[in-house]
Amino acid sequence: MGAVSATAQPAEPTAKKPTSDRAKSERRLGYMLCAPAVLVMLVVTGYPILYAVYLSLQRFDLRLPDEKEFVGLSNYVEVLTASQWWQDVFNTLLITVASVTLELVLGMVLALVMHRAIFGRGAVRAAILIPYGIVTVVAAFAWRYAFTPDLGFVPGFAGAVSDTYAPLTNQAGSFFVIVLTEVWKTTPFMALLLLAGLALVPDELHEAAKVDGATALQRFFRITLPLIRPAILVALLFRTLDAFRVFDTVFIQTTGGANNTETVSILGYNQLINRLNLGLGSAVSVLIFICVILIAVLFIKGLGASPAQDED
């Protein structure tokens, strides 16, 4: 975060300005211009999250609206003592860690290749933007159908190994397809962020290291990696939070968490929308919100401790 907000300041602070009328009117204009966006963001996210906290303290089932009453933290106790919640947290973390790790490695390879591009950079860039831009639901259907027996082309290849290849009918296979879909769709985003980071590494450093006899591998680990660490952390932060919220892919591919692939977002959705249990569902919502804050804080600590940050 430090990286993002710190460098987002204007390049040249308009200094030497006493509180003149001009400065005052500039400040007023600043507030006026920011107010609509800030208000919208506050009202549409701030109010609902507070309302979710309120609902999470109630027994509130939309099918039994008359039985609404304050129940304190008992919804939280119910969620946190349910094995389903912990299973879903585990599933979500599994998908998150597996997909973000693979994306980082593949994205780094892709970024390094694009950085050293001799020709055809535009073609590669256009190609990888297609997974980025495609509707997640569409990507999820494409991969689901690809792995569906009789319909898809993958079981045809896998047929040599086993003629009952149907990954979406078991847990491990479902996780495999879900992670594959996530990785396919979001590696390009990772690669583009890393590529932008690579562009900031001065060529002279590599030249100097080459003269000193450093191998390509040494140069990557000793020069490139430390210098693009902020870019990596920002990309990881965004992707981790995004992956932790995984919903669309699971909803489509295992029809909402079959084969024990339910994630926390699916759990929240099922409680809120399918069972119309707004009290319990809101407790799940608030817990997910807290998880996201924890993940963000961990990454921000990581960014703050980044030595490369001191140069900014």
Place this chain on the structure above:
Amino acid sequence: MQETGRQKVLWTIGIVVVILYALIPVIWIASLSVKDPATLAEGGFWPKKFSLENYKGIFDSSDFVYALLNSIGIAMIATLISIFLAALAAYALSRLEFRGKSVILAGSLAIAMFPPISIVGSLFEVWRTLGLFDTWAGLIIPYMTFTLPLAIYTLSAFFREIPWELEQAAQIDGATPFQAFQKVIVPLAAPGVFTAAILVFIFAWNDFLFATVLTSTNSSRTVPAALAFFTGDSQFSDPTGAIAAAAVVVTVPIIIMVLIFQRRIVAGLTAGAVKG
């Protein structure tokens, strides 16, 4: 430089691999969509018998046509409002001096990380009370909110590149700060605004969670949500072909945008995150 020949070969292989990686699922779903419905279960990557039956089917069904119109209308209106509000804020953040700027930037960054699942239950309940459930506005409001941070960061990054002196010159010539904004900055900022608009549109076009929770009928259900609830022409027909065809229809605009504006999209994506 004796390696150049070998490097060229390696790079060509690299390009082919990356393009195949990106396109195989897209070609696959397109191929699926033009398979004759009766031959779907025969499998295989390419269609054995070409047919436009699936497309005819979805455009004959009011469910899909309405969903497509809802998707287009909602995504476009959300984009327009989001970009307008974000442009005002980004102008202030990149050009004016006032206290609390870093709070606003940090706050909008927090919104960018906000998990939508945490508020869909409340919105579902509040929207039903306010009569916004299953309306265009009911989706436009969350879309514009969740795209504001991306739009503000992207636009601020672009606005900082605009020559400052021109605005001052306009002010010296007697323009008010607002006139300077409207007459000088807006035309210069158009490319950046356009880039941000593409990114916002892609977000709104892509959303599934809000569209599933906050809509219930053809009057506002968008294509991603409609796809998940497709049941086929009759309850006995398999919706696979129809889903594939609908998937292709919503992917075409994205592919066109990506091919035309790839340079801008990349600039916009990375401006907000790394440089910005």
